[in-house]
Amino acid sequence: MANGTIDASKLTTTLTTTPKTIPALDKLSFGKNFTDHMLLIRYNEETGWQAPEIKPYGPLEIDPAAFVLNYSVEAFEGMKAFRSADGTINLFRPEKNMQRLSTSSQRIMLPEFDHEQLLQCIKELVKVDERFVPNEYGYSLYIRPNFIGTEPNLNLQYSREALLYVYLSPVGPYFPRTVRLLANSKEARAWPGGVGNYKLGGNYAPAMRPAMEAVKEGFDQILWLLGDDLYITEVGTMNFFIFWDNEDGDRELVTAPLDGVILPGVTRDSLLELARKWGEFKVSERRVTMPEMIKALEEGRLVEAFGAGTACVVCSIEDVSYEGKVYKIPVDPNNPKAVFGPLAKRLHAELLDIQYGRVASPWLVPV
Numbered sequence: 022m023a024n025g026t027i028d029a030s031k032l033t034t035t036l037t038t039t040p041k042t043i044p045a046l047d048k049l050s051f052g053k054n055f056t057d058h059m060l061l062i063r064y065n066e067e068t069g070w071q072a073p074e075i076k077p078y079g080p081l082e083i084d085p086a087a088f089v090l091n092y093s094v095e096a097f098e099g100m101k102a103f104r105s106a107d108g109t110i111n112l113f114r115p116e117k118n119m120q121r122l123s124t125s126s127q128r129i130m131l132p133e134f135d136h137e138q139l140l141q142c143i144k145e146l147v148k149v150d151e152r153f154v155p156n157e158y159g160y161s162l163y164i165r166p167n168f169i170g171t172e173p174n175l176n177l178q179y180s181r182e183a184l185l186y187v188y189l190s191p192v193g194p195y196f197p198r199t200v201r202l203l204a205n206s207k208e209a210r211a212w213p214g215g216v217g218n219y220k221l222g223g224n225y226a227p228a229m230r231p232a233m234e235a236v237k238e239g240f241d242q243i244l245w246l247l248g249d250d251l252y253i254t255e256v257g258t259m260n261f262f263i264f265w266d267n268e269d270g271d272r273e274l275v276t277a278p279l280d281g282v283i284l285p286g287v288t289r290d291s292l293l294e295l296a297r298k299w300g301e302f303k304v305s306e307r308r309v310t311m312p313e314m315i316k317a318l319e320e321g322r323l324v325e326a327f328g329a330g331t332a333c334v335v336c337s338i339e340d341v342s343y344e345g346k347v348y349k350i351p352v353d354p355n356n357p358k359a360v361f362g363p364l365a366k367r368l369h370a371e372l373l374d375i376q377y378g379r380v381a382s383p384w385l386v387p388v
């Protein structure tokens with residue numbers, strides 16, 4: 022159905038006449054500060070992909086009857102640009118985000134696009150707003166691509182017009198601390214045959230009420246349990262990892278498999294690859310249930326548990342409440358004040374070393 026594709030060589034740039042002041046690093050709060058420019062690429066089934074434009078950041082004009090506003094035809098991504106000590110700016114495994122945006126958007130009948138060409142346009146946008154990429158270790162420029170159906174048409178077929186746009190937000194380091202989870206088996210974020218494995222806006226609105234109810238009770242995030250066997254799927258909007266001595270007595274790092282209810286996180290994939298490269302313990306993608314985790318805790322076999330995602334990289338879990346009972350999760354037995362377990366800390370440090378260019382890695386792509 023797509024005619025032509027995105028052509029980065031046709032990109033035009035209109036610079037702002039009112040540049041913003043760079044926000045002070047200590048004043049950054051996640052996703053509230055935006056840069057001077059945005060990237061817009063329009064699609065129309067008749068004419069295909071139009072020339073990409075970089076324009077001053079500002080409101081979009083959208084028809085009230087647009088598909089996105091009625092039927093939630095929206096896919097998004099989250100990735101980051103990092104500045105190395107030598108000043109160069111790099112993206113972390115960006116082709117993974119291009120691939121996932123493509124997979125997500127095709128699930129909701131948005132058109133295919135050329136991944137390389139979109140990435141080229143995103144790099145141009147980051148270059149134009151280069152002064153917003155913080156030069157402090159731990160800080161970065163968050164990149165948010167949104168892809169929406171814009172055809173004004175109430176007929177439930179598919180959107181024949183679309184807009185792919187990208188904007189940027191300088192972000193601070195995630196303040197490292199352990200999180201307290203409320204296990205939820207009553208509501209589901211995702212289910213077999215559903216769309217939990219795609220990054221679609223429609224997955225997030227229904228998760229907000231359970232999440233806010235948990236926050237009101239003093240928890241940070243939800244531990245999503247699925248089905249009668251209480252399969253542990255994800256933590257809030259992070260992938261879940263458990264590090265334990267399994268029933269066979271093997272030290273093992275486990276995360277849920279990509280079985281259709283798990284969001285295929287780039288961080289998840291990266292941590293699995295790092296741990297497999299070390300070769301120091303078993304690394305598995307398989308289902309773990311809440312009763313299995315409780316049994317391991319009671320038998321003293323559970324070493325650590327953590328969430329993983331682009332925003333915080335890794336986030337150690339302090340306790341999980343389930344049916345009124347609080348299950349304490351070990352963080353670091355040698356340091357009662359630790360904000361990371363030893364494994365979480367090591368993975369966090371290795372990934373940041375790669376992202377900030379302190380060690381060479383094919384995962385780092387220069388802007």
Ligand SMILES: *Cc1c(COP(=O)(O)O)cnc(C)c1O
Nearest residue numbers: 258259260284286287288330331
């Ligand atoms: C984005 C997201 C993740 C993490 O993915 P990353 O690519 O590692 O940032 C995990 N779970 C959900 C539900 C997500 O939306």
